[in-house]
Amino acid sequence: xxxxxxxxxxxxxxxxxxxxxxxxxxxxxxxxxxxxxxxxxxxxxxxxxxxxxxxxxxxxxxxxxxxxxxxxxxxxxxxxxxxxxxxxxxxxxxxxxxxxxxxxxxxxxxxxxxxxxxxxxxxxxxxxxxxxxxxxxxxxxxxxxxxxxxxxxxxxxxxxxxxxxxxxxxxxxxxxxxxxxxxxxxxxxxxxxxxxxxxxxxxxxxxxxxxxxxxxxxxxxxxxxxxxxxxxxxxxxxxxxxxxxxxxxxxxxxxxxxxxxxxxxxxxxxxxxxxxxxxxxxxxxxxxxxxxxxxxxxxxxxxxxxx
Ligand code: 3PG
Numbered sequence: 001x002x003x004x005x006x007x008x009x010x011x012x013x014x015x016x017x018x019x020x021x022x023x024x025x026x027x028x029x030x031x032x033x034x035x036x037x038x039x040x041x042x043x044x045x046x047x048x049x050x051x052x053x054x055x056x057x058x059x060x061x062x063x064x065x066x067x068x069x070x071x072x073x074x075x076x077x078x079x080x081x082x083x084x085x086x087x088x089x090x091x092x093x094x095x096x097x098x099x100x101x102x103x104x105x106x107x108x109x110x111x112x113x114x115x116x117x118x119x120x121x122x123x124x125x126x127x128x129x130x131x132x133x134x135x136x137x138x139x140x141x142x143x144x145x146x147x148x149x150x151x152x153x154x155x156x157x158x159x160x161x162x163x164x165x166x167x168x169x170x171x172x173x174x175x176x177x178x179x180x181x182x183x184x185x186x187x188x189x190x191x192x193x194x195x196x197x198x199x200x201x202x203x204x205x206x207x208x209x210x211x212x213x214x215x216x217x218x219x220x221x222x223x224x225x226x227x228x229x230x231x232x233x234x235x236x237x238x239x240x241x242x243x244x245x246x247x248x249x250x251x252x253x254x255x256x257x258x259x260x261x262x263x264x265x266x267x268x269x270x271x272x273x274x275x276x277x278x279x280x281x282x283x284x285x286x287x288x289x290x291x292x293x294x295x296x297x298x299x300x301x302x303x304x305x306x307x
Contacts, residue, residue, distance in 0.1 A: 003031075003049055004029050020054070040059075048067055052075070071092070072095065074089060075099065077103075077288040079099075080224075095304050096306040097303040099283075099291065109277075111274075112148065112155065117247075118245055129217075134157055135189040135191065136158065138193055138195060139185060139206075140162075145163070148195070149174040160176065161176045187215075190219065193221040207234070219244075220244075221247045238265065246266045248266075
């Protein structure tokens, strides 16, 4: 009997686990559940007998992949797969997949939620600002960026986007004005919302040079990955631009320095919370389980991300 391990340090909502279990058991497989594990060794032990594994931001590095002696497929229930060592997966004959789009609305809602929270001075009792009429730059117009555009339209924001992989026509359909470069986007927009993946190219790519182009009362919203930020540049921006605020779904490495020096100008979720809704858990978790069954039963590799 095939064994499907759900290894989630940050557990799915119980309703999602129940439904994943049903899909797995209906296919005649066994579900193994490892949640909130304290040590990497717990994951190494759990993956030992698994034929398939569903993860979230859990790290599937070479050691984990090699520990999975029977492992054939890893599905990242979510969008970003920077937590999977793709080369190690390929070298060990393991298919790696993601579930694109399934948790995007949840992430987009958090991006706008953090913007409202900051515009209202973190509800500290003073008069804040509104989002209506303000400029929003969407940096990368993928699944999350599109939901951000739809929601921001409801707020009456002026919306711009930069994404070299998406046509201007596609952006226009969402009521978004296409920008020709990152520099143009940052120069134009008071709010910039990041939706770029963490790749060798994008890591540390958002620094002082781009941020300093932003207009007065600049707000950077990061629901992507902390690794895309050049934190030295971020600290310089905080120091040189008293009007700048940073809102991030996950604490930056330089959190202590920001807290000590720039009070009232930041908000960080303690854990990555963008996709942490039961709807997103159900959407991404069920998609992952279905993809595993389709892979074993029909050889379906539609969402494969490794070579
Ligand atoms: C993603 O890449 O899908 C998001 O960052 C969500 O990550 P999570 O599943 O760890 O919440």
